[in-house]
Amino acid sequence: MSGTSLDGIDAALVDLSQASPRLVSSHYQLYAESLKEAILALHTAASDELHQSQVIAIQLANEYADAIHALLKKSGFAPEQIQAIGCHGQTIRHRPELGYTIQLNNAALLAELTGINVVSDFRSRDIAAGGQGAPLVPAFHDHVLRHASIHRAILNIGGIANLTDLPPRENTTGFDSGPGNLLMDAWITKHQAELFDKNGAWSASGKIIPLLLQRLLAEPFFVATPPKSTGRDLFNMAWLEKHLNGNEIPEDVQATLLALTGDSIADAVQHFCTGVEELYLCGGGAHNNALVSHLRHALPQCRILKTDVLGIAADWMEAIAFAWLAQQTLHLRPSNLPAVTGAKHPCVLGAIYPA
Numbered sequence: 170m171s172g173t174s175l176d177g178i179d180a181a182l183v184d185l186s187q188a189s190p191r192l193v194s195s196h197y198q199l200y201a202e203s204l205k206e207a208i209l210a211l212h213t214a215a216s217d218e219l220h221q222s223q224v225i226a227i228q229l230a231n232e233y234a235d236a237i238h239a240l241l242k243k244s245g246f247a248p249e250q251i252q253a254i255g256c257h258g259q260t261i262r263h264r265p266e267l268g269y270t271i272q273l274n275n276a277a278l279l280a281e282l283t284g285i286n287v288v289s290d291f292r293s294r295d296i297a298a299g300g301q302g303a304p305l306v307p308a309f310h311d312h313v314l315r316h317a318s319i320h321r322a323i324l325n326i327g328g329i330a331n332l333t334d335l336p337p338r339e340n341t342t343g344f345d346s347g348p349g350n351l352l353m354d355a356w357i358t359k360h361q362a363e364l365f366d367k368n369g370a371w372s373a374s375g376k377i378i379p380l381l382l383q384r385l386l387a388e389p390f391f392v393a394t395p396p397k398s399t400g401r402d403l404f405n406m407a408w409l410e411k412h413l414n415g416n417e418i419p420e421d422v423q424a425t426l427l428a429l430t431g432d433s434i435a436d437a438v439q440h441f442c443t444g445v446e447e448l449y450l451c452g453g454g455a456h457n458n459a460l461v462s463h464l465r466h467a468l469p470q471c472r473i474l475k476t477d478v479l480g481i482a483a484d485w486m487e488a489i490a491f492a493w494l495a496q497q498t499l500h501l502r503p504s505n506l507p508a509v510t511g512a513k514h515p516c517v518l519g520a521i522y523p524a
């Protein structure tokens with residue numbers, strides 16, 4: 170998995186032979202700063218972007234292959250023992266309203282470099298069927314994290330945050346709530362030359378700017394009824410800067426961005442996951458203590474815990490989900506949830522590149 174945060178690659182070796190998935194081994198590979206910048210640049214129109222996108226896709230396939238090789242070495246498995254790599258690719262445009270989404274990858278090269286079947290391009294088919302193509306992880310949450318009598322919700326805080334609602338005896342729903350870490354990451358990189366705000370410490374040193382928070386929360390996406398998904402296409406530095414007057418103290422903006430993530434999530438839980446008793450966190454943002462405190466304060470009625478207590482490590486949830494999605498594809502089983510994405514029907518997702 171390589172998500173919107175553009176932090177790097179989560180490689181998970183997963184045993185899916187039993188009812189519950191088992192994380193056998195894992196490897197995290199950070200992106201070089203130059204690669205992150207090159208991917209970021211591809212989010213906006215530029216001359217020669219077609220050529221550049223293919224150059225970066227090749228570089229990504231090499232990075233993914235390195236991550237796979239490191240994972241195999243760590244775990245002592247051979248390529249022949251692995252059924253498939255589920256590789257999400259790196260989103261550079263997400264425009265379901267126009268009928269497309271682009272996850273950069275060179276899956277053919279990845280199959281060639283690893284000698285392992287590759288499943289990729291998970292989102293396009295759902296969009297072709299009229300869906301958002303996102304979020305896709307709710308189907309996995311539905312499969313493994315439901316409770317028969319307790320109303321649970323799963324919150325994945327990546328670059329973008331997404332929620333899965335698991336009400337007992339009712340359909341699973343899910344949607345993107347808005348920014349997770351991506352604006353906080355961008356702001357601290359600009360002002361402190363850090364990749365992210367560790368434990369939310371910098372934001373905790375600032376004060377929320379109420380008027381700015383109000384302006385940011387007025388973005389129509391937040392009140393739109395699901396199905397909905399978003400990305401850097403909407404939530405980016407240009408979007409943030411449009412709302413700034415330029416005189417703000419940087420750490421106050423950071424505190425406000427943390428509140429934006431926290432409040433937009435809490436509002437979404439209240440409006441679209443009514444009656445939730447337990448909220449389980451995963452994704453890198455689950456490490457942001459200041460953000461978790463903000464959520465606890467905003468949602469006093471919920472027990473807030475990490476997914477680790479349910480047997481799935483918060484840091485590896487999404488990578489494990491894409492292993493499961495790849496398995497669904499190999500078995501030609503549909504794995505989108507039309508109630509989540511808005512697709513007209515269940516679809517077999519992804520494209521298979523045989524080893």
Ligand SMILES: Nc1ncnc2c1ncn2[C@@H]1O[C@H](COP(=O)(O)OP(=O)(O)O)[C@@H](O)[C@H]1O
Nearest residue numbers: 172173174327328350365367368452453454456
């Ligand atoms: N200790 C921490 N404190 C605050 N934020 C963290 C911490 N560890 C990770 N993060 C955040 O998590 C992000 C990575 O989360 P991840 O789940 O990989 O997102 P994505 O799926 O978008 O790549 C980092 O960019 C950072 O913002």
Ligand SMILES: [Mg+2]
Nearest residue numbers: 172174176177
């Ligand atoms: Mg990541």
